[in-house]
Amino acid sequence: MEIESNEFEIKAGDFAIVQRQGYTKLHKLKPHGNMLIGKFNVEMDNVIGQRYFDTFQMKNSPENKKMFILEKVEDSTNATDALNIEKSGTDNRNITSQGDTQSLTKEDIDKLQDSELNSNAIIYELVNNSKTFNMKTGYSQEKYIRKKEKKYFEYLQLRKPTIRLLTNMFYRQDPVKTLGIRIDDLSQILTYANIHSEGNHLLYDSGTSGLMMAAIMNAIGARTSGTLIHMHPGNQCQKNAFVAMQFPEEQKVRCLNVNLYSVIRCFYQDTAKEENYEPTRKRQKTEDPSSASTTKVEEEAPKQPQWQLENEKACRILKTKCDSLVVTSKEHPVNLVKELLPFLNGGRQLVVFSLTREPLQDLFLYLKSRLDIVAIKLSNNFMRYYQVLPERTHPEVNMNSGGFILSAVKLNC
Amino acid sequence: MSFDGYKATVKEGDTVVLYLTISQVYSIKAQEKTINKKGIEVESVFQTPYGALKCAELVGKTYGSKVSLSKGWGYILQPTPELWTLTLSHRTQIIYTPDISMIIFQLELCPGSIVVESGTGSGSLSHAFIRAVKPHGHLYTFDFHEVRSEIARQEFDDHGLGQYVTVCHKDVCENGFGENLNGIVDAVFLDLPHPWLAVPHAVKALKESGGRICSFSPCIEQVQKTCLELTRLGFQEIQTMEVLQTQYNVQTKHIPVKDLDFLKMAKSENKSDGAEKKESEVAKFLTAIPPMQQPGHTGYLTFASLYPIWSRKLGISIDENETD
Ligand SMILES: C[S@@+](CC[C@H](N)C(=O)[O-])C[C@H]1O[C@@H](n2cnc3c(N)ncnc32)[C@H](O)[C@@H]1O
Numbered sequence: 224m225e226i227e228s229n230e231f232e233i234k235a236g237d238f239a240i241v242q243r244q245g246y247t248k249l250h251k252l253k254p255h256g257n258m259l260i261g262k263f264n265v266e267m268d269n270v271i272g273q274r275y276f277d278t279f280q281m282k283n284s285p286e287n288k289k290m291f292i293l294e295k296v297e298d299s300t301n302a303t304d305a306l307n308i309e310k311s312g313t314d315n316r317n318i319t320s321q322g323d324t325q326s327l328t329k330e331d332i333d334k335l336q337d338s339e340l341n342s343n344a345i346i347y348e349l350v351n352n353s354k355t356f357n358m359k360t361g362y363s364q365e366k367y368i369r370k371k372e373k374k375y376f377e378y379l380q381l382r383k384p385t386i387r388l389l390t391n392m393f394y395r396q397d398p399v400k401t402l403g404i405r406i407d408d409l410s411q412i413l414t415y416a417n418i419h420s421e422g423n424h425l426l427y428d429s430g431t432s433g434l435m436m437a438a439i440m441n442a443i444g445a446r447t448s449g450t451l452i453h454m455h456p457g458n459q460c461q462k463n464a465f466v467a468m469q470f471p472e473e474q475k476v477r478c479l480n481v482n483l484y485s486v487i488r489c490f491y492q493d494t495a496k497e498e499n500y501e502p503t504r505k506r507q508k509t510e511d512p513s514s515a516s517t518t519k520v521e522e523e524a525p526k527q528p529q530w531q532l533e534n535e536k537a538c539r540i541l542k543t544k545c546d547s548l549v550v551t552s553k554e555h556p557v558n559l560v561k562e563l564l565p566f567l568n569g570g571r572q573l574v575v576f577s578l579t580r581e582p583l584q585d586l587f588l589y590l591k592s593r594l595d596i597v598a599i600k601l602s603n604n605f606m607r608y609y610q611v612l613p614e615r616t617h618p619e620v621n622m623n624s625g626g627f628i629l630s631a632v633k634l635n636c
Numbered sequence: 637m638s639f640d641g642y643k644a645t646v647k648e649g650d651t652v653v654l655y656l657t658i659s660q661v662y663s664i665k666a667q668e669k670t671i672n673k674k675g676i677e678v679e680s681v682f683q684t685p686y687g688a689l690k691c692a693e694l695v696g697k698t699y700g701s702k703v704s705l706s707k708g709w710g711y712i713l714q715p716t717p718e719l720w721t722l723t724l725s726h727r728t729q730i731i732y733t734p735d736i737s738m739i740i741f742q743l744e745l746c747p748g749s750i751v752v753e754s755g756t757g758s759g760s761l762s763h764a765f766i767r768a769v770k771p772h773g774h775l776y777t778f779d780f781h782e783v784r785s786e787i788a789r790q791e792f793d794d795h796g797l798g799q800y801v802t803v804c805h806k807d808v809c810e811n812g813f814g815e816n817l818n819g820i821v822d823a824v825f826l827d828l829p830h831p832w833l834a835v836p837h838a839v840k841a842l843k844e845s846g847g848r849i850c851s852f853s854p855c856i857e858q859v860q861k862t863c864l865e866l867t868r869l870g871f872q873e874i875q876t877m878e879v880l881q882t883q884y885n886v887q888t889k890h891i892p893v894k895d896l897d898f899l900k901m902a903k904s905e906n907k908s909d910g911a912e913k914k915e916s917e918v919a920k921f922l923t924a925i926p927p928m929q930q931p932g933h934t935g936y937l938t939f940a941s942l943y944p945i946w947s948r949k950l951g952i953s954i955d956e957n958e959t960d
Binding site for chain 2: 230231274275276277278380385386387406407409410411413414415417419420421422441442443444445446447546568569570571572580581584585587588591597598599600601602603604605606607608609611613616632633634635636
């Protein structure tokens with residue numbers, strides 16, 4: 224299989240995930256531009272024209288002490304040179320205090336860093352100036368080096384965004400921005416809702432930075448027949464993750480982004496467009512002032528505005544009903560589900576996510592009281608990672624807790 | 637033929653899910669005749685706790701509608717991979733939906749992906765793989781147990797999924813996945829007793845531009861060996877995890893509330909019936925109750941990435957996992 228050479232080429236305009244050790248950040252590349260990576264200000268120009276997964280080394284810029292430039296690493300023999308470390312102690316008995324054993328000052332370290340960012344060299348200095356390093360056990364030495372390496376690590380890679388990378392990145396940066404959806408939650412929402420290449424899917428999402436719509440569109444896929452109606456509460460929908468995925472146009476247009484209020488009004492009232500236009504927009508602005516600020520005022524051309532066309536398209540699909548309903552909302556789900564269930568076909572799945580359990584308990588009881596809903600399930604997951612190393616395998620010391628998922632099936636009656 | 641695409645009504649020969657209660661879910665074939673144990677063709681009748689169901693009666697019914705049983709009723713649903721996992725006949729240990737979801741997600745499958753699976757087992761995971769990669773992707777599934785392979789092949793055909801899957805009868809540890817798959821695969825999944833023996837073959841099968849691998853193992857020793865082999869062969873982002881799901885039952889609970897205030901006063905000071913009534917008050921609350929017992933372990937999931945060839949040789953691990 225030949226690799227299409229430009230499929231992996233890094234181009235200006237691309238969204239890329241910049242990865243440095245455990246750190247990842249989404250970045251839109253420009254022909255010339257800088258990016259803040261950790262505490263380093265890095266000029267990104269040299270990555271353009273290179274390939275994703277290439278490794279770049281941060282080097283001090285010759286012109287500006289405070290800047291770094293990137294250089295592609297062709298050969299890593301220097302980079303992987305093992306540190307020469309003196310024999311380790313067998314236990315910690317001789318280490319009395321943890322702090323103040325480093326004789327290098329912060330200024331010394333900054334100076335090192337300014338002359339050349341080379342994690343091996345810096346760590347070498349740190350180790351040589353540590354009074355206790357040689358007394359540490361091999362294990363603590365390794366741990367110390369790993370910690371320092373992370374801080375001074377000078378290599379990075381660019382990755383094409385994938386749903387997995389984005390979900391992990393968002394969760395690590397700030398779970399609140401994606402309503403606290405963890406990978407296990409997201410993975411199960413997609414399976415329980417039976418999202419795949421076919422069918423018309425319906426999503427109401429009010430706060431996952433576009434992650435839900437991106438994940439669903441990714442599962443629907445390119446060159447397939449599936450569509451998504453994405454209802455959102457604001458004037459403009461959040462779509463960071465969706466934009467980052469850079470789906471082909473053909474796939475993008477199968478995601479209809481509609482405002483919850485205006486599409487429902489359109490569905491039930493089907494009133495003259497002109498009358499509806501102004502009041503709707505004003506209303507939306509008051510509903511979600513935060514997103515309104517980023518909105519350009521649409522030009523009132525004689526032809527129908529894009530949002531109205533999308534509304535009408537969505538309404539046509541809603542009339543034939545949808546094959547799944549997913550709700551990931553900030554708001555209490557009962558009323559939303561009540562309003563959206565009429566758009567779901569019989570024999571199809573409904574999935575609702577919430578970081579807290581109580582709203583889903585209410586929803587559970589509400590759905591149970593309906594005669595057309597069965598197989599109501601409320602669940603959450605225990606998920607943890609493992610460190611797997613010879614003689615040192617154990618669950619990771621830190622873990623977190625995910626959210627709750629309610630799934631159910633609507634009947635045809 | 638009822639697994640491919642959304643269907644409105646039951647056709648002759650469809651596999652149909654019969655839903656009675658949350659724990660009574662079955663899959664049955666909508667057909668008039670079946671072969672009984674003695675090899676004789678008889679009328680196909682499905683016995684449920686609520687009475688018998690003549691399978692032929694299902695034909696023409698709408699999915700999602702009610703069916704009458706002699707002592708009650710049930711609902712018929714179009715099968716999804718999740719419902720199939722709940723109702724299939726176990727020929728081996730199977731993988732369940734929480735793990736399946738994680739596997740599909742972490743392997744980054746989407747329509748068009750080419751995925752390799754071994755072993756096929758009971759085909760629980762295979763159905764979810766097929767849903768994720770169709771219509772233009774493909775699943776190659778391997779098992780060295782001939783009968784299991786054959787049953788799985790028939791089942792996929794029967795479910796209308798045959799065009800999306802190739803079932804191979806083969807020992808993958810000994811013989812790999814075959815020349816024809818060299819360098820064309822996006823993801824490899826292993827559920828084998830000795831997964832590390834198949835990892836070198838996975839490297840051959842994965843595209844030059846890289847791909848993902850997952851190994852599911854119940855035992856930590858298998859995980860350790862697999863991780864060593866993955867590291868040796870240059871895989872990156874090696875990560876082991878487990879996912880366990882708890883399902884809750886939502887109930888309104890009533891618990892008695894004790895009010896002992898009245899004890900602080902002499903009997904004469906308060907009218908005793910009022911105080912007595914207060915003592916036996918009840919508090920009402922809505923809660924979610926986990927089952928008394930549930931699986932505490934299914935298997936460890938190990939995931940890893942094979943990077944594109946141009947970045948395999950550099951020994952720099954960018955994605956160092958945060959370990960303490
Ligand atoms: C636990 S089952 C897989 C279950 C499957 N994941 C599911 O969800 O239904 C493991 C299967 O691997 C097969 N197997 C074991 N070793 C094998 C080998 N070396 N090559 C091919 N198949 C193998 C067994 O025959 C068995 O059917």
